[in-house]
Amino acid sequence: MPPNEQESSFPKTPGANQSVTSPVQETRFSSPSHVIPCPDGLSHQSRQSSVLRQSLRPIILKFEELTYSIASQTGKRSYWFGSQEPKPNRFVLNGVSGIVKPGELLAMLGPSGSGKTTLVTALAGRLHGKLSGTVSYNEEPFSSAVKRKTGFVTQEDVLYPHLTVLETLTYTALLRLPKELTRKEKIEQAETVVSDLGLTRCCNSVIGGGLVRGISGGERKRVSIGQEMLVNPSLLLLDEPTSGLDSTTAARIVSTLRTLARGGRTVVMTIHQPSSRLYRMFDKVLVLSEGSPIYSGDSGRVMEYFGSIGFQPGSNFVNPADFVLDLANGITSDTKQYDQVDINGRLDRLEEQNSVKQSLISSYKKHLYPPLKEEVSRTYPQDQTVNGSRAESLTNRWPTSWWMQFSVLLKRGLKERSHESFSGLRIFMVMSVSILSGLLWWHSRVAHIQDQVGLLFFFSIFWGFFPLFNAIFTFPQERPMLIKERSSGIYRLSSYYIARIVGDLPMELILPTIFVTITYWMGGLKPSLTTFLLTLMIVLYNVLVAQGVGLALGAILMDAKKAATLSSVLMLVFLLAGGYYIQHIPGFIAWLKYISFSHYCYKLLVEVQYTWDEVYECGPGLHCSVMDYEGIKNLRIGNMMWDVLALALMLFLYRVLAYLALRNL
Numbered sequence: 059m060p061p062n063e064q065e066s067s068f069p070k071t072p073g074a075n076q077s078v079t080s081p082v083q084e085t086r087f088s089s090p091s092h093v094i095p096c097p098d099g100l101s102h103q104s105r106q107s108s109v110l111r112q113s114l115r116p117i118i119l120k121f122e123e124l125t126y127s128i129a130s131q132t133g134k135r136s137y138w139f140g141s142q143e144p145k146p147n148r149f150v151l152n153g154v155s156g157i158v159k160p161g162e163l164l165a166m167l168g169p170s171g172s173g174k175t176t177l178v179t180a181l182a183g184r185l186h187g188k189l190s191g192t193v194s195y196n197e198e199p200f201s202s203a204v205k206r207k208t209g210f211v212t213q214e215d216v217l218y219p220h221l222t223v224l225e226t227l228t229y230t231a232l233l234r235l236p237k238e239l240t241r242k243e244k245i246e247q248a249e250t251v252v253s254d255l256g257l258t259r260c261c262n263s264v265i266g267g268g269l270v271r272g273i274s275g276g277e278r279k280r281v282s283i284g285q286e287m288l289v290n291p292s293l294l295l296l297d298e299p300t301s302g303l304d305s306t307t308a309a310r311i312v313s314t315l316r317t318l319a320r321g322g323r324t325v326v327m328t329i330h331q332p333s334s335r336l337y338r339m340f341d342k343v344l345v346l347s348e349g350s351p352i353y354s355g356d357s358g359r360v361m362e363y364f365g366s367i368g369f370q371p372g373s374n375f376v377n378p379a380d381f382v383l384d385l386a387n388g389i390t391s392d393t394k395q396y397d398q399v400d401i402n403g404r405l406d407r408l409e410e411q412n413s414v415k416q417s418l419i420s421s422y423k424k425h426l427y428p429p430l431k432e433e434v435s436r437t438y439p440q441d442q443t444v445n446g447s448r449a450e451s452l453t454n455r456w457p458t459s460w461w462m463q464f465s466v467l468l469k470r471g472l473k474e475r476s477h478e479s480f481s482g483l484r485i486f487m488v489m490s491v492s493i494l495s496g497l498l499w500w501h502s503r504v505a506h507i508q509d510q511v512g513l514l515f516f517f518s519i520f521w522g523f524f525p526l527f528n529a530i531f532t533f534p535q536e537r538p539m540l541i542k543e544r545s546s547g548i549y550r551l552s553s554y555y556i557a558r559i560v561g562d563l564p565m566e567l568i569l570p571t572i573f574v575t576i577t578y579w580m581g582g583l584k585p586s587l588t589t590f591l592l593t594l595m596i597v598l599y600n601v602l603v604a605q606g607v608g609l610a611l612g613a614i615l616m617d618a619k620k621a622a623t624l625s626s627v628l629m630l631v632f633l634l635a636g637g638y639y640i641q642h643i644p645g646f647i648a649w650l651k652y653i654s655f656s657h658y659c660y661k662l663l664v665e666v667q668y669t670w671d672e673v674y675e676c677g678p679g680l681h682c683s684v685m686d687y688e689g690i691k692n693l694r695i696g697n698m699m700w701d702v703l704a705l706a707l708m709l710f711l712y713r714v715l716a717y718l719a720l721r722n723l
């Protein structure tokens with residue numbers, strides 16, 4: 059078999075219960091030494107630990123009379139307040155029922171907006187809002203045990219763009235697979251998924267996204283599926299796994315899903331417009347029309363059912379999916395659908411379509427719902443249920459230890475953000491500002507006290523603004539990933555949060571160190587190593603506090619634009635209340651400086667720079683004490699400890715605030 063044939067296609071696994079008989083491709087890819095070698099097609103080991111193996115704890119998924127509504131708006135705006143008049147709730151799902159057993163693949167079909175995504179999200183236990191009806195997993199409600207055995211692939215792929223395919227799956231394996239497995243076994247499992255999903259060819263390519271060119275949409279989708287397959291889920295739910303893919307790739311994906319189902323899993327997917335080739339792979343279909351079911355049952359009996367209630371396909375009929383989707387839209391073979399019709403004709407047609415939909419919904423209720431209800435209410439024998447593992451899962455809520463989560467998240471974060479942390483632009487910006495300010499304040503002397511104090515104030519403001527603005531984007535950017543991984547119960551928020559903060563530290567601290575080193579000596583500040591080191595420590599301390607403010611604003615607002623606007627206002631206030639520009643702030647607003655971290659930083663910088671016995675030339679032949687200089691006197695220099703404590707309090711409080719805001723995500 060030519061290498062490419064092996065690599066580019068899905069494995070020809072006949073079923074998880076059967077052994078793979080395809081020839082083994084033994085030749086490894088010649089990969090550069092710095093690149094992790096990609097796994098072979100299907101190696102001996104892969105065959106033994108293939109993710110297409112059997113599910114350990116089969117799940118029977120039942121859902122009964124699911125109804126979900128949203129409050130809609132009339133669109134009429136009040137002139138003064140811009141509020142909208144409330145309208146009665148709109149039903150997105152209306153009495154949807156079904157049952158999917160282990161080994162079955164259910165496809166949910168329906169036109170755009172018919173409620174497929176809402177339904178699959180509800181089945182994954184992630185729909186918040188007014189959902190009524192029941193969803194059960196082996197007769198039990200959704201629980202953390204079920205969550206751990208459920209894989210959910212959303213319509214949009216949420217992946218880190220700068221990680222490679224193999225890195226993405228390896229980090230997921232390290233985080234999601236239980237601690238009973240060794241690190242080596244987890245990595246092997248990730249490699250197996252790469253082989254099983256035919257991703258060998260692109261395993262060292264970056265995922266890409268946004269402005270980064272990476273793997274194709276189909277490959278990205280397979281990576282998303284692979285992330286869920288890694289944990290050998292008993293229940294796999296996928297929202298539009300084939301959207302935007304060519305028919306061959308779509309067929310490969312559905313074929314893999316079928317293989318997974320045959321291994322004893324319960325697989326549910328939504329699909330927009332399947333080809334007849336895809337349609338034949340489904341065991342069951344559920345057809346939705348504006349949130350109401352019009353068919354639920356065996357995929358092979360769909361034509362027979364609609365024929366029995368008087369809806370026959372037209373003479374040019376080929377694909378059952380096209381036929382049922384037309385029906386879900388209220389279009390029958392008799393409808394004049396694509397002709398040019400006037401406005402009256404169009405209204406008539408809408409009425410006609412609505413009456414077709416109503417008739418289909420009534421027929422469903424009359425003919426399909428009673429036997430389905432009976433099937434759903436029946437109790438099925440279960441060999442081994444997810445609930446069997448409940449006690450174990452409840453005592454052992456997380457798959458890995460806190461430390462393991464922290465170290466994997468730290469490494470993954472460093473890898474993903476290495477390009478931005480060490481971005482040439484950021485370094486260039488800091489270097490150029492430091493050299494420019496060094497030149498502007500070139501060898502300033504105590505004699506020019508105002509200039510020198512200005513440089514210290516500039517330190518406090520620049521190193522307040524810069525880290526604050528960088529930190530603002532952290533959580534709004536990470537939000538989709540955090541929601542995805544946290545709703546799968548992969549790690550604790552604390553391990554993620556600390557890994558994120560620690561991961562950002564090196565660059566957050568290296569840049570100001572370079573800056574202060576250049577500007578301090580060029581700017582002619584006190585030529586003492588101790589004073590220099592103290593100045594550096596104060597600036598770094600300020601950076602950490604500013605970063606905390608940025609993280610808190612980003613986490614609370616979860617909108618980078620809003621957070622940036624708010625922080626501009628905040629920094630402007632801190633700039634003005636800092637004590638450099640205005641020395642006599644009116645008493646009623648003077649408290650502002652106490653909430654400004656730049657004020658404390660500036661005060662500390664002045665305190666370490668000057669001593670009480672230092673003088674400057676305050677007039678021709680006149681020498682005054684530096685501490686009597688108006689700009690310094692009003693700072694009320696004295697107790698450095700209070701300033702350090704105030705900053706410590708802010709350092710702690712803002713970070714706690716950010717953490718609490720993330721908990722409410």
Ligand SMILES: Nc1ncnc2c1ncn2[C@@H]1O[C@H](COP(=O)(O)OP(=O)(O)OP(=O)(O)O)[C@@H](O)[C@H]1O
Pocket residue numbers: 128150168169170171172173174175176177330
């Ligand atoms: N939170 C929400 N706010 C407003 N509208 C909503 C919300 N959730 C769902 N809807 C509406 O419910 C309907 C069903 O949405 P859903 O995304 O489930 O449809 P879909 O069948 O998956 O569509 P598509 O195939 O285009 O993805 C749509 O009209 C959508 O606008």
